[in-house]
Amino acid sequence: MCGPRVLHDERGSSPVEFVLVGTLLTVLTLAVLQLALAVYVRNVVHDAAVEGAYHAALADTSLEEGAERSRSVITRAVGAAYAGDVIVGTSEELGHETVDVRIRTSLPVLGLIGVPYALEVEAHAPVESLGEE
Template sequence: MSALVRRDERGSAVAEFVMVSGLVVLLFMTVFQLGLVLHIRNTLISCASEGARLGARADAEPGMGAVRARELISASLADSYADDVSVGTGTVGGVQVVEVRVRAPFPVLGLFGPDGRLDVTGRAFLESQ
């Protein structure tokens, strides 16, 4: 009877391998995509902040910050991420600041995704006040 049981289990290792490897690949791709989203978000925040720092300098205009942010984003990521960059001034805690706002696609599958879903802002204190 034990020989009969062994014959019935033939090929089960292959089926188990396929099922488990499918789950492992799915888990890996999910973690990879999450890491990609966080990388893109952090890069956009860094570029927006750097643009705001340039626009807030005493010898610069706030519009220069948007140009710099676009240059940095284009150099770091795809050009489509630098399409919607705006600059403005505001007040935070009674102090004037330059704000560079970036709206970019949210990467759902690789670098592809819907437009304008990722919204980040970089701020810097205006030096000319």
């Protein structure tokens, strides 16, 4: 029969504690790194939308050139898989014509593998005019 001393003995629990705490800290570190990667991809895609909107808003460029600029920025930074759905159009805000760029792409969940079309960003730029206002 086990005595009271044997039931309260903590010998041998240190290796188990080390493995459990090490696993928990590793998972926590990987989760923080994944969050940082997701924020990085979001920032790159948003910056590409802004760049494409400003490029398409120039007086001597077309909307398709703005879309291509957005795709090239995304491709250089995070890869061509994230540069698929780029929509460029025009609208009017506060009485002035603007160029709108909307990009829908994957949100990375496990490495760069992610949920398709879960991330959507939009950017606007005023259209450049060289004539009368």
